[in-house]
Amino acid sequence: MIDHASEMAAFVRVVDSRGFSAASSSLGLTPSAVSKLVTRLETRLGVRLLQRTTRALHLTAEGEVFHAAARRILAEIETLENQVSGQGSTPQGLLRVTTSLAFSTHQLTPVLPEFLARYPLVRLELLPTDRIVDMIEEGMDVALRIGRLADTSFMARKIGEDRRLICAAPSYLARHGAPGRPEDLARHNCILSRERGALNRWQFRIDGEILTIDVTGRLAVDEGELQLQLAVQGLGIVRLTRLTVAQAVRSGALVPLLDAFSADDPVAIHAVYPHRRHLAPRVTAFVNFLIEKFTPPPWEI
Missing domain, CATH: 1.10.10.10 (Winged helix-like DNA-binding domain superfamily/Winged helix DNA-binding domain)
Incomplete structure (x- = not known):
């Protein structure tokens, strides 16, 4: 046979x-x-x-x-x-997870040792990428998605929310001063997105109205992690997700700016996984672990 x-x-x-x-x-x-x-x-x-x-x-x-x-x-x-075989309730086997580079670097990786220690029979493959992964085509068990969910054919459990934060290094502020109002950004060097122009239009709420400012600067890069490192080095003001900058803010490497004027609505973060009649225990265990570790969100400042 x-x-x-x-x-x-x-x-x-x-x-x-x-x-x-x-x-x-x-x-x-x-x-x-x-x-x-x-x-x-x-x-x-x-x-x-x-x-x-x-x-x-x-x-x-x-x-x-x-x-x-x-x-x-x-x-x-x-x-x-x-x-x-009676092992259906024990989390085990290969778990394949994909998420954004920022979430993987700043939030997921730090808690993975605890998950692997808690479930020693689980093997983990992690795919950090900012492209949209076809979960079925690429055989992913769980995707951590930030923002609106396009595909309603998947199960989704909310694990938190995030918003963007404007900040700069103390060294930059020592040289150029801190903007007191959104309009002051016109005289500051902001770190820009090279290809996603919409990210260079920063919105603020002033006296109940929304004001959009097209910021300018000498540096333009697309990768959020690189923007973070440039900001920490004092090369400009940056606007990034809180889950990306939280650690740098807590350490004093970055200082929040203009948060009282923020017009950003919270963006949901979901753990997404395919509908299955018999969901593997390792998937359930992982999603429950994420909710446990990220409630309340550790990136809140």
Whole structure:
């Protein structure tokens, strides 16, 4: 009888490990045995899934489709086996999470040691990125999304809210002074977004009315973490999410400015995951852990 699951698992592990040697170690097989499983799979399907060179492996178009589907199937098999074997209530197995670079760096990474210590049978893969990840296509279990949720076909649990904060380093303020009112920004050097022009239009509430100011400056970058580092070095005034700047503000590296004039509405942060009839315990445990650690939000200043 052909063991389709073993072939599928070998193929997925080779892709995820980026090579046969690494995959063989985690599967407890020899590299040649793993290679035979993948070759047998390709022969049975009648298509090439991997382009092999001496230095790298590349998925073919068919391989990309098969890899995404195989991930989902293997996850369902693992969930089913855990339920039948009585281990369904124990968080275990591979948990794949994606979130923004800022949230990953400043909020999620610091609490992960506690989560992994609490659930020693869970393995974690973290994908920090500011692009919108197709959770199904890329096999993600949980995505932490900031802002409006576009896809209502997923489950979502709110873990907090965030707003932007204007701030600058004490060294910058010592040289240029602090703006007392939003209009004073016209004479200040602000750190700009290079491609997202809307982020360079800062809104304020003055006497019950909304005032929009197009700020200017000598530095323009797109990555929030780089904007943060430039601001800490005293190179200008920056407007970033509180979850990004909270630690720098608490340490005194940055000083909040003009917060009394803020017109920003709170933006929700959700843990998003696909609808599943039998949700893996590791997903439930992770989402509950996030709510525990981020209620109230540690980035509130």
